[in-house]
Amino acid sequence: MRHMTPELEEKPVEKNQDDRLEMKSLSRKDRRKYKKEKLRETMEGMSKGEKFKYLLYYYKEVLIIATVFIIFGAWLGRTIYNNTRPLTISYVVINCGNQLEFNLDTMENYAKDIGKYKGCQIKGDTNVVISGKEYAQGYEGNGNSQIYINFATMATSNYYDVIFTDKDGADGCAALDIFYPLDKYLDAETYAKVKDRIVVLKGMDGKDVEMAIDVSDLQFIKDLNLGYDDVYIGFPGDEQGNHDRVQDFLNYLFP
Numbered sequence: 351m352r353h354m355t356p357e358l359e360e361k362p363v364e365k366n367q368d369d370r371l372e373m374k375s376l377s378r379k380d381r382r383k384y385k386k387e388k389l390r391e392t393m394e395g396m397s398k399g400e401k402f403k404y405l406l407y408y409y410k411e412v413l414i415i416a417t418v419f420i421i422f423g424a425w426l427g428r429t430i431y432n433n434t435r436p437l438t439i440s441y442v443v444i445n446c447g448n449q450l451e452f453n454l455d456t457m458e459n460y461a462k463d464i465g466k467y468k469g470c471q472i473k474g475d476t477n478v479v480i481s482g483k484e485y486a487q488g489y490e491g492n493g494n495s496q497i498y499i500n501f502a503t504m505a506t507s508n509y510y511d512v513i514f515t516d517k518d519g520a521d522g523c524a525a526l527d528i529f530y531p532l533d534k535y536l537d538a539e540t541y542a543k544v545k546d547r548i549v550v551l552k553g554m555d556g557k558d559v560e561m562a563i564d565v566s567d568l569q570f571i572k573d574l575n576l577g578y579d580d581v582y583i584g585f586p587g588d589e590q591g592n593h594d595r596v597q598d599f600l601n602y603l604f605p
Contacts, residue, residue, distance in 0.1 A: 438466040439595050440473040440587075441512045442501075444519035447577010449476045456573040464598055473509075480515070480522035502526050505586040511595040513586060514571075516578040520562050524551035529561035529584035540597065543604045549582055568603060 438461045446452055457474060461467040478501050504510065505528045513523060523529050532541065532548055549562040562582040565571045571581050585596050 435469060435471045436466070437591070437595065438464075438470045438472050439512065439599060440510050441514060442474070442478055442505075442510050443476040443574075443576055444478050444480045444513060444515035444523070445578070446476040447575075451575050451577070452476050453573055453575045456570065460570070460599075460602060464602060466598075475510075480519045480526075498522075498526070502528065508587040508589045508592055510586050511592050512599055513584045514574070514576060515562075515582055515584070516576075517580055517582065520549065520551060520582045520584065523584060523586075524553055524559070524561050527554045528586045529559075530586065530588060532560045532563070532585075535585055535588075535593075535596075536600075537597075540600055540604075544600070565603065570603060 439457070441457070443452065454474070457472055458467065461470060461472055480498065480501060505513070505523075505526075513519075513528070515523065520529075529551070532544075536544070544563050547564045548560045549564050550558045551561045553559045553561070562584045564580070565583055566579060566581045585592070587593075587596075
């Protein structure tokens with residue numbers, strides 16, 4: 351009985367070799383037919399196990415290519431699914447004390463509590479460092495200038511719904527005109543709920559504007575473990591989706 355080597359490692363010994371010259375003279379249809387006949391002849395007398403190993407070798411390139419396409423298709427499908435799921439909230443934490451200690455579970459629990467967890471997505475970023483002091487000194491000239499530019503681009507493109515920040519970061523956002531004025535952003539009922547928590551900051555033109563809400567004492571905020579005690583939130587997005595998600599969030603914080 352012929353001896354078969356391990357699958358895909360070494361080409362099995364064939365009874366006959368294809369006549370390459372003859373193959374070149376055939377049409378594509380006849381070439382396929384010729385290959386099938388030669389394959390049948392080669393496997394004649396083999397056991398089922400030997401035939402399986404030989405076919406595995408014979409079609410290994412097709413199998414490898416098919417596997418690559420399957421993996422790529424699965425990855426692409428997963429990516430499309432992840433990016434098209436309804437968004438529960440998109441947030442950014444500025445000047446996060448320790449990103450590894452940020453409690454993502456708190457945001458996931460929020461999504462579950464409002465019934466927007468399964469089949470939905472949460473987008474979050476804890477890698478932004480913004481300083482009002484640096485901005486006042488002229489951020490264009492310091493090493494964090496690209497961070498300011500990237501963040502400002504994202505924020506002014508309605509990417510974020512909510513910004514969590516300390517006072518220094520809040521001053522920086524205000525100076526960049528990232529926050530929308532609360533008296534124009536919030537409806538009357540919501541504004542009344544947070545009126546006593548509103549923080550006035552100086553905008554890009556130096557004028558005082560109601561731009562942030564002090565949420566330092568809320569247990570939800572403490573559970574996030576942001577790395578600082580005084581926490582403020584502001585809202586940079588102005589599309590309807592941003593407003594809807596902010597309203598969900600504020601209704602949750604201030605029922």
